[in-house]
Amino acid sequence: MPRIAILGGGVMGETLLSALVAAGHRDVVVAEKFTERAEALRAEHGVEVVDPRAASRGADVLLVAVKPQDVPDLLAEVRPEIAPGAVVVSLAAGVRTTVIEDALEPGVAVVRAMPNTPALVGEGMFGVSAGASAGDDQVAGVVALLATAGDVAVVDEAHQDAVTAVSGSGPAYVFYLAEAMVEAGTAEGLDEDVARRLAAQTLTGAAALLTSGDEGPAELRRKVTSPNGTTAAAIESFDAAGVRGALVAGIRAAARRSAELSGS
Ligand SMILES: NC(=O)C1=CN([C@@H]2O[C@H](COP(=O)(O)OP(=O)(O)OC[C@H]3O[C@@H](n4cnc5c(N)ncnc54)[C@H](O)[C@@H]3O)[C@@H](O)[C@H]2O)C=CC1
Numbered sequence: 001m002p003r004i005a006i007l008g009g010g011v012m013g014e015t016l017l018s019a020l021v022a023a024g025h026r027d028v029v030v031a032e033k034f035t036e037r038a039e040a041l042r043a044e045h046g047v048e049v050v051d052p053r054a055a056s057r058g059a060d061v062l063l064v065a066v067k068p069q070d071v072p073d074l075l076a077e078v079r080p081e082i083a084p085g086a087v088v089v090s091l092a093a094g095v096r097t098t099v100i101e102d103a104l105e106p107g108v109a110v111v112r113a114m115p116n117t118p119a120l121v122g123e124g125m126f127g128v129s130a131g132a133s134a135g136d137d138q139v140a141g142v143v144a145l146l147a148t149a150g151d152v153a154v155v156d157e158a159h160q161d162a163v164t165a166v167s168g169s170g171p172a173y174v175f176y177l178a179e180a181m182v183e184a185g186t187a188e189g190l191d192e193d194v195a196r197r198l199a200a201q202t203l204t205g206a207a208a209l210l211t212s213g214d215e216g217p218a219e220l221r222r223k224v225t226s227p228n229g230t231t232a233a234a235i236e237s238f239d240a241a242g243v244r245g246a247l248v249a250g251i252r253a254a255a256r257r258s259a260e261l262s263g264s
């Protein structure tokens, strides 16, 4: 099993740590600069938490899970420790593989991955792109590691802004819909805890239908919608208000913002 260094033990770092340990990886070390956070990770996961250079020394895979603005300093710090055959996997939104490659010794393999927060419960979605010097076997190894926390799609790096807009930010759109369902339910007289339960299980069930069979979202929606019934009343109201167009425009705004943040 590869030796894995997780650089940054925040939300994503801890998520991957939990998933990898649960999948049987034992050779995992974490670097986390905040002492309290480091203590919490040691106590919760029984993992070694050291400084970034010590974590990177001898690692086969380095998972970079610090905020995008902290990536350059971190890479400058760990650069001398990275073994020539290692793979550096960056989870940082909007940081291009060329930027990471330029910060490392020539030839170090770089892979970029856009995660999302459902990885916390093993239901993440990762969009993965290979940098110029990452070989197919190295990419396959990274895919297998990330698959411990969800599904993994390999995409051309030119599509990372679209991935960020659809699945990276995507959970927030679903929570936004859930907020609206709860608001409507309570406005119709339900207790908030009941409305939340109805909304959450409806989203879980609908997602399970989407991922379990061959039917796409349009077909699944058609099956819920009786002619002249309640669903039709809701969808007509959404369409009259331009909800679908607004959602498409909003998600495309996320893609544009992702491109801006990555400097393209
Ligand atoms: N949370 C999310 O929904 C998503 C996060 N990401 C990406 O994942 C990355 C991590 O995000 P989060 O985990 O949410 O951030 P976070 O702020 O929870 O975690 C980052 C951790 O890195 C630590 N850190 C910073 N510099 C360090 C250094 N030099 N050495 C050791 N530790 C250091 C911080 O103390 C912090 O605990 C980001 O680059 C973000 O773009 C990407 C998509 C979704």
Ligand SMILES: O=C(O)[C@@H]1CCC=N1
Residues within 6 Å of the ligand: 093, 164, 168, 169
């Ligand atoms: O909102 C953001 O910028 C980050 C990227 C994807 C999810 N969160």
